Structure formats: C-alpha cells, structure tokens
Amino acid sequence: MILQMKGIQKSFDGLEVLKDISLHVDKGEVVSIIGPSGSGKSTLLRCATFLEKIDAGSIDYMGQDAVTTNEHGVAQYVPHQELNRIKRYFGLVFQNFNLFPHYSVLKNIMDAPVTVQKRPKEEVYEEAMRLLKKMNLENRADAYPCQLSGGQQQRVAIARALALNPEILFFDEPTSALDPELTGEVLKVIRQLADEKMTMVIVTHEMPFARAVSSRVVFMDKGVIVEEGHPEAVFGDPTQERTKQFLRNYQQ
Amino acid sequence: MSLSTMLAAMGEGMLRTCLIFFLTLLFSLPLGMVVMFLRRSRFRIVQSITKIYIAIMRGTPLMLQLLMWYFGPYYLFGMSIRGYRFAAIIIGFSVNYSAYFAEIYRGGIEAIPKGQYEAAEILGYSKAQTFFKIILPQVVKMILPSVTNEVITLVKDTSLAFTLAYNEMFSLAKQIAASQTSFVPFVIAGVFYFIANYAVAYAMERIEKALDYYN
Numbered sequence: 272m273i274l275q276m277k278g279i280q281k282s283f284d285g286l287e288v289l290k291d292i293s294l295h296v297d298k299g300e301v302v303s304i305i306g307p308s309g310s311g312k313s314t315l316l317r318c319a320t321f322l323e324k325i326d327a328g329s330i331d332y333m334g335q336d337a338v339t340t341n342e343h344g345v346a347q348y349v350p351h352q353e354l355n356r357i358k359r360y361f362g363l364v365f366q367n368f369n370l371f372p373h374y375s376v377l378k379n380i381m382d383a384p385v386t387v388q389k390r391p392k393e394e395v396y397e398e399a400m401r402l403l404k405k406m407n408l409e410n411r412a413d414a415y416p417c418q419l420s421g422g423q424q425q426r427v428a429i430a431r432a433l434a435l436n437p438e439i440l441f442f443d444e445p446t447s448a449l450d451p452e453l454t455g456e457v458l459k460v461i462r463q464l465a466d467e468k469m470t471m472v473i474v475t476h477e478m479p480f481a482r483a484v485s486s487r488v489v490f491m492d493k494g495v496i497v498e499e500g501h502p503e504a505v506f507g508d509p510t511q512e513r514t515k516q517f518l519r520n521y522q523q
Numbered sequence: 524m525s526l527s528t529m530l531a532a533m534g535e536g537m538l539r540t541c542l543i544f545f546l547t548l549l550f551s552l553p554l555g556m557v558v559m560f561l562r563r564s565r566f567r568i569v570q571s572i573t574k575i576y577i578a579i580m581r582g583t584p585l586m587l588q589l590l591m592w593y594f595g596p597y598y599l600f601g602m603s604i605r606g607y608r609f610a611a612i613i614i615g616f617s618v619n620y621s622a623y624f625a626e627i628y629r630g631g632i633e634a635i636p637k638g639q640y641e642a643a644e645i646l647g648y649s650k651a652q653t654f655f656k657i658i659l660p661q662v663v664k665m666i667l668p669s670v671t672n673e674v675i676t677l678v679k680d681t682s683l684a685f686t687l688a689y690n691e692m693f694s695l696a697k698q699i700a701a702s703q704t705s706f707v708p709f710v711i712a713g714v715f716y717f718i719a720n721y722a723v724a725y726a727m728e729r730i731e732k733a734l735d736y737y738n
Contacts, residue, residue, distance in 0.1 A: 322644070383647060415736060
C-alpha cells in the first residue's frame, strides 16, 4: 500500500470540511475523486500532501507514519526531518500549474532534482529531456512558461513532478484552468501514465475521463465519501441516491 | 570667478554627494530586507514595533531625523564623538530609506501568488531555498520601478546633508552663489542632479530590460 489515510477530520474556522474520511491507494492504482464543488475533494488532496494540516486522523506513506492521532484525539505530525523524507514519496500537479515563471521549461524540471535531491546534473538533464519528449514538448525546453499555452504549461508541471520520481502523483483538478481544446492533450498524458501503471489520485470534473482511466472512483459530498468502487459500478450503476443525482446533473 | 573655477570648487562636493548616495544604497537596501522580515514577523510585538519604526521614519522629515542622529548622542547621553558628522549622515539616510525599501519589498513579496510557495514546498525546497531561488528573483523584477523612484528621490535628498553642515555639492553651490552673487552655481547643481538621475533611470531601465525575458 502506498498511501493510507484514516479518519481524516479537517475544519476551517469551525466549518467541518472533511468528516472522518478514510482512503487508501495501492501501487499502480488510479483513483479518481469526483464530487460537487465544496465537497472537500481538493482539501483531501491538500491534506494528503501536507499543504493543510489535519485536525485528527492518520496518514502513512509506504507504511511509514506521517501523522498519527494521540489518545486525546489530536493529530500529531512526525518531526520535520522525517516528514520531509516522507514528502519525497509524492508529487502534486496543481490546477494553476504553478510553474516558476523566471525559470525556463528545462530548469523548472531540473532544478528540484539537482538542488533538493542533489542528483548529478547530467543524469537529471537526460531524464528531463526524456520526460519532455514523453510530454511532446522536447522542442520547448528553452521556452519560458509565459510563452506556453495552458496545456503545455500543465504538461511541463507534470514532467516537473515526475522528475523527482514520486511513488504516487496527485492531480488537483489538472484541467479546470484549461480551454476544452487544451484539456485533451493533458488528459492524454495522464492516460499514458495510467497505462504505465503510475500510481495516481486525480481530483477531476472530467467524468468520461475518470470513467475510462480510473481503477477506482471515489464520490465525495459534504466532506464524506458517499460511494466508492469500480468506475463502471459508480458511473453505470450507482447505489446511493446522492451519486445518482450528481451524475444526472452532470449529464444535463 | 569663471565657470571652470566654479566647477572645480564644486567638484569635491559632487564626490561627497556621490559618496552619500552610494553608501546609503549600500546600507539601506539590505537593511530594508531586515526591516521587511521584522514587519512580517509571526510575533505580533515585533510586527508592532516595526510598524511604529516605519511610521516614524516616513512620518517625520528626514532633515529632523538627521539632526536627531547627530545631536541626539550629545543631548541624550552627553556623548560627543569626534568625526561623527559623516557617520550621522549615513546612519540617518540609511535608516530612513530602509523603511521605504522595506515597504516596497513587502509589497512585492505579498504579490507573489501562494501557489509559488506551495509548488516549492511540494518539490522539497527548504524555506531559504524557496525564498532566495523562487520568490526573491520574482520580487526584484516586480519592485524595480518603485525602487527606481526611491533611488531618484535619494539623489535629490542628498542635499539635506547641508543640515549637518556637511559640504556636499548643493551646500557648496549655495555658498558660491552667495559669495559671487551668481546664479550659475545653481544651474550647475541642477544639471548635476539631472544627469545623475538620468544615469540612475538609464541603469534601472537596463536592469528591467534584462529581466524582461519572462512575465
């Protein structure tokens, strides 16, 4: 098991956003999280990547505890150094790409492996070029993010995340900031990664995509997981009334 | 008095003016960074003290501050320090300008999208690496026009050193103008400031152009 989250609770100013959520991800799984806006799916992802701190519950990666809850019900994170080590297990692709605008495409991809992981430059360069080729961007290595389309920027962001060789890659609505025309090219590379058995958790509003690419679909609403299962089951024959309603609204 | 004698007489003053200018930049630019960090401190008390400091620096005349720095040690502590005049000028200018620079830096830093910090955090950058490699370069580009404004003001403000009877260029111009009953020294002074600021604006524009490769 790569990721295990148990009993996650998270409130913002008294507003309960995640209510006792548990989620596990096995190696090679592609888990799509769907649900209406405000259902807590992005917050769940931000908690999983430690961008938000959970109030209670536990998170472990590769069997190593990152957060546990003590007898008083308060979440306790492992010491900074250990947490940083655990952070290396995952990558995150943001809705707004968040590329570094002052770095070229190549430097965006190479900088973290070189300065954070201290890997040799030549080796990282080779890998960066290989990743750019995979993202169909091998001729844009020297471009700056502002010279790229949104779809290209998002593919660079995916390459940047992959360059650190994460065990699991999270996507936070990776196509929500893109024109429908550019969405396809990003979904294509995610699909390609799925074919290569990359472990991924994808928060998305692209229902046909989620249905086609996922090994498991999680439907969230109001801070709880309403339904979870094989995409054909969740999309084709949902058991919960709330799921049916959501999918109905989506098809209109 | 011919034009060339006047220029020669004012020459040394010009050097002093330049010295005030460069030393002030040398100290106030980094000091402003420190003030900005204190202003953004997690500790409320540090924040408040820094706010008061900035309010005083911006809210009182620089001329008054210079007098305070120079005469303060004597009136407050009975200290008289030899050769302190020039140091008082540089302290006064640097401390004053650092408050303005701090606020310019703060404006720049707060304009950087949160996503930049989050991306850096996910990629494993340390706090220091994030600041120096990711945030600061973007801040520099963003604040250049405001810094240029401040630097140009500094060129002209150097004339305030006359308050402490320091013979920078403008003080000399006034003395010569009075003794020669001539307006020419003022024209020379005006041309000097103009050229100096033209050079500043030109240099800053070059830097802006050099950072134009991204937005």
